[in-house]
Amino acid sequence: MADGAGGVGSGPVEIEQDERPWFAIHTRARHEKTVEAELIRKGIEVFLPTIPKWSRWKDRRKKIDWPLFPGYCFARFEMESYLAVLKSAGVASIVSMEGKPAPIPAREISGILRLVTSDLQYDPCPLIKEGAMVEVRSGPLRGVTGRLVRKGAHARLVLSVDLIGQAVSVEVDAADVRPY
Numbered sequence: 001m002a003d004g005a006g007g008v009g010s011g012p013v014e015i016e017q018d019e020r021p022w023f024a025i026h027t028r029a030r031h032e033k034t035v036e037a038e039l040i041r042k043g044i045e046v047f048l049p050t051i052p053k054w055s056r057w058k059d060r061r062k063k064i065d066w067p068l069f070p071g072y073c074f075a076r077f078e079m080e081s082y083l084a085v086l087k088s089a090g091v092a093s094i095v096s097m098e099g100k101p102a103p104i105p106a107r108e109i110s111g112i113l114r115l116v117t118s119d120l121q122y123d124p125c126p127l128i129k130e131g132a133m134v135e136v137r138s139g140p141l142r143g144v145t146g147r148l149v150r151k152g153a154h155a156r157l158v159l160s161v162d163l164i165g166q167a168v169s170v171e172v173d174a175a176d177v178r179p180y
Helices: 032-040 079-086 106-116
Strands: 022-027 045-047 049-056 062-068 070-077 092-093 121-124 133-135 145-150 153-162 166-173 177-179
Touching: 032 045, 032 070, 045 106, 049 106, 049 121, 079 092, 106 145, 106 153, 106 166, 121 133, 133 153
Parallel strands: none
Antiparallel strands: 022 070, 022 092, 045 070, 049 062, 121 166, 133 145, 133 177, 145 153, 153 166
């Protein structure tokens, strides 16, 4: 488990206030922060969720914010900016379906943003298809929907970005979730 809450590389993101769609940007290996900086420089809104992890070098250890979804960042833009995004340093592709960039539902991005800006502990995990979809009824994730993975004293809630097959899990009180 992470030592603390992660964050957002480009500062606060206003998920619900904007009609422009979000897209998943597939980056070259270890180029997520390069892509983020390049898109910000071009005036494109970027969301790079991160998680703090300890890195070790020969002479020291340091806590570093690592991308929560390695190889991906998210950007909100109109189709007129498609080529500008695609030609940005470090961008491998824009995740597409049937040859067209596939928008990500704003609720998925909103759920991830609320998690990384909370004080809850979370870990990346593989997307799990089985299990019931639930909505959190109280606490800092109130209103967030996700997949219930385990019941008991605590439940594990998986928040996913289905389009890229990535997810993050967080432990919540089982009494705080209800079927979606």
